[in-house]
Amino acid sequence: MTSSSANDGWPYPVYASSRVTEHKSAFLAHATTLKDTSELETLLEHLRALPRMKKTTHCMLAYRISGPSDGPVNTGQDDGGEGGAGDRLARLLELSGRENVVVVVWRWYGGVKLGSDRWKRISDVAKEALAQGDFVKPSISSQPPPRNKKKR
Template sequence: MSLQVFDGIISDRGSRYAVSGGPAASRAAADALLAQLTARGRFRKATHHSWAAIFAAGPVREDDGEAGAGQLILQMLERAELRDHVVIVTRWYGGKELGGDRFRHVAAAVRHYLAETQPKTG
């Protein structure tokens, strides 16, 4: 399975973000990519791995303690019409609450992933 990782893309008040993902046509495939990611040293110690995917069987999302993050990722995947692909936003909590800025960071991470991995048009 091909996992792409973009690490250190956002830093705010001590929290750090990365975004990862790859092709996944089922929940089992998504779980395998998540396991591959969390097997990496520093990713193993991350506070949250929020993710979403849209499979033929329907959409799946997981907040992993970052309430609402999975839904936001899912909405962005729906808008991008990205199917059979999992996108994971990882956060290392820095000790300060980010409030609504955490949603801005999750969205920016997903935008980064889409910009780096989707074919360019035009």
């Protein structure tokens, strides 16, 4: 779903995941179009100004922006205090096959360490926001896997 307040003042639709809570920590993601890295700080300021975002403790993100026709894709990420989160989000965007997109995941730390469960929550909300914005190509894996022939 697009977040109407998140869209005010930003030139592209902003898609929000649902807010997921686990052991007093909450996670939420936003996905939107990003055509140039110079727009990133404006987007983050815009999202941070939303009333519900004011008390977040972590802001993780990754982006992929198409380069010149013969150049590489411009990628970037930020862990936002969750070591390795930016790399995971960047990999998720790479697998999506889309460009000119940014995904931002917010966490409200609830005082309980989640261990490896936090990676699932971060990925889940990021995937949901990307799917809401149709930033994910149809999965090739939806086809049945080839059967392995046993050697005799």
